[in-house]
Structures are given as structure tokens and as C-alpha cells.
Amino acid sequence: MVIAIIGVLVGLLLPAVQAAREAARRMSCSNNFKQLGLSLHNYHAAYKQLPANGTGTDAGINGNGQRKSSDATNGGSLSAFSGLLPFFEAQSLWEQLSNPHMPESGESPTGITAAGTWQAFGPAPYIDLNSYDPWQTAIPSLRCPSDPGQSVIGVGQTNYSFCFGDAILRIGYEPT
Structure with missing residues (x-):
């Protein structure tokens, strides 16, 4: 009983x-x-x-005034979170991201410089995604604890985002 x-x-x-x-x-x-x-x-x-969204490194500007990309650059695809890293207690990740980064043993990166390193601020997130450590780093303060989801591709995720404004489809087009 x-x-x-x-x-x-x-x-x-x-x-x-x-x-x-x-x-x-x-x-x-x-x-x-x-x-x-x-x-x-x-x-x-x-x-x-x-902080600006959509910044980063590129290979210069082409004749149309658009960024040229290469495997060694990130083509201006960095989130505004990259610039905020030192301001929400992710200084070590900022140091890793903002300096040239040497691939680890066994990695075969495609987006490296002639010196054999990724340049500062790394490759585009879709290049060497599984090799470039900063793209794989999960930052707990950018995840809502109520979200049980896990990354299926093993990269750091966030539940928060920045707004590009109301005309993302028109960025890079002529005003007409």
C-alpha cells in the first residue's frame, strides 16, 4: 500500500x-x-x-562589382556572429578564426593558401566544412537549451540569426 x-x-x-x-x-x-x-x-x-553580416575575405572584385571567390577565401560569407565572438566570451574561438589556421594531421583541405594553412577567417563554410575547426565549434550561448536538435553534419549551429533586411533577393542587382 x-x-x-x-x-x-x-x-x-x-x-x-x-x-x-x-x-x-x-x-x-x-x-x-x-x-x-x-x-x-x-x-x-x-x-x-x-557588426556587418556577409563579410569576410575574398579574391577581389570582378568587372561586375561583385566579390570574386576562391577556395582559399570565404567569399564574404561570414555571419555577424564572427565579429561578435570576443564580445560574448568566445575569445579563444575568435583567436582561432582571425589567425591563419594549420590543418590537423590527416586532413586534406581544399581551401588552403600556398603556405599550407587556411587564411585568417577561413574558407567558405561550404568548403572544408568538416576540416576547418571554427566551423565545427558549437557555442552554447548561441543555442537555445530547449532545442534538442543536433547538427547532422557535425557543425556548430545557432538558434539566432541576423536580418539582411527585406530585400535579400535584390542584393547585388541594379536598382531598376
Whole structure:
């Protein structure tokens, strides 16, 4: 009889515990947003502008005024999160990203320089995705704890994004 009563009490208590855990995860997600907002303010205080999205290295400008890309550059495909790394306690990842990076033993990268390294800020995310360590690094403060999803390709993911504005399809086109 006592075991049945304990079983009923546990059955009643379990949903309450799960609800409390989910509330804690939502609060953690909210704190991630606050940290992201603070990092944006700190970036602005340091540079007098907000971080740009779609920046990075390229191989120059072609005759049409568009970025030329090569395997050794990232073709201007870096997220604004790259510039924010030092402002939300990811300084070590920033150091790894902003300096030339040597491939590890056994890796056969395609996007390397003549010196055998990836250039600072790395290749395009779709080149050497599984070799270039910064693209594989998961940053906990950029993931909502309520999201149980895992990357199927083994790269760092985020639940937050930057807006390009309302005309992404018109970027690079003539105004007409």
C-alpha cells in the first residue's frame, strides 16, 4: 500500500519537475538573448557601428562589382556572429578564426593558401566544412537549451540569426 502511494505521488510530481526544467531552459534562452544584446552594445561601443553580416575575405572584385571567390577565401560569407565572438566570451574561438589556421594531421583541405594553412577567417563554410575547426565549434550561448536538435553534419549551429533586411533577393542587382 505504501509503495502504491509513493508511486502515485511520484506520478503527480514528475510533470511538475519537467515543467520546472523547461521553465529553466526558457529562462536560459532568454539570458542568451540578453547576452547577445549586450555583446551588440559592447561591439557598438568599441567600433561605433553594429557588426556587418556577409563579410569576410575574398579574391577581389570582378568587372561586375561583385566579390570574386576562391577556395582559399570565404567569399564574404561570414555571419555577424564572427565579429561578435570576443564580445560574448568566445575569445579563444575568435583567436582561432582571425589567425591563419594549420590543418590537423590527416586532413586534406581544399581551401588552403600556398603556405599550407587556411587564411585568417577561413574558407567558405561550404568548403572544408568538416576540416576547418571554427566551423565545427558549437557555442552554447548561441543555442537555445530547449532545442534538442543536433547538427547532422557535425557543425556548430545557432538558434539566432541576423536580418539582411527585406530585400535579400535584390542584393547585388541594379536598382531598376
